[in-house]
Amino acid sequence: MLDFYFKWQGIALVISAVAAFAWHTGHLGFLKFFLLFFVVNAVPLGIGKLIRVTTTYTVTSLRVSERKGILAKTSEQAPISRIENVTVRQSLSERMWGVGTVDFDTAGEKSGDILVWRGIANPNLVRSKIENVQSGDWDPDLDGDDPGPESPYFGPDPLVTQRGYIEDEQV
Numbered sequence: 812m813l814d815f816y817f818k819w820q821g822i823a824l825v826i827s828a829v830a831a832f833a834w835h836t837g838h839l840g841f842l843k844f845f846l847l848f849f850v851v852n853a854v855p856l857g858i859g860k861l862i863r864v865t866t867t868y869t870v871t872s873l874r875v876s877e878r879k880g881i882l883a884k885t886s887e888q889a890p891i892s893r894i895e896n897v898t899v900r901q902s903l904s905e906r907m908w909g910v911g912t913v914d915f916d917t918a919g920e921k922s923g924d925i926l927v928w929r930g931i932a933n934p935n936l937v938r939s940k941i942e943n944v945q946s947g948d949w950d951p952d953l954d955g956d957d958p959g960p961e962s963p964y965f966g967p968d969p970l971v972t973q974r975g976y977i978e979d980e981q982v
Contacts, residue, residue, distance in 0.1 A: 819855035826851045868928045889925050893917045899934045913937050
């Protein structure tokens, strides 16, 4: 998700610099410059927020799933028993922000990755929870987490639910 912000905020910075030069040389009035600057910088932030708010990642004792979309909803899921490998990737900028990418490799006929979660707060915690579920070591009483209300769509109580970026305490 951070790559989205870096790319579009970089483009916004270039457009803003051109607009500032046009304003400085008198080819653009201050009001037009200010409106252009505001719109060009606010649009990527708004789109990123919309993407984060409409994407939900869930880990239950039976499966991992991702739901995203506003008008057209997409849902992808994989049973915990079919997950062969969980890879966590964090670039330098993601490490600074405390987020990362969690990549699930599953057994099956489908080639490629079924689930790749981007912008996950504390991705190593997500990986360890999945490993605990797979090994049968997860005990909600010892873990100290309140999994929340049961979800009829996902089955048992979610162990981890993330909607875009969230704080570590809410995981």
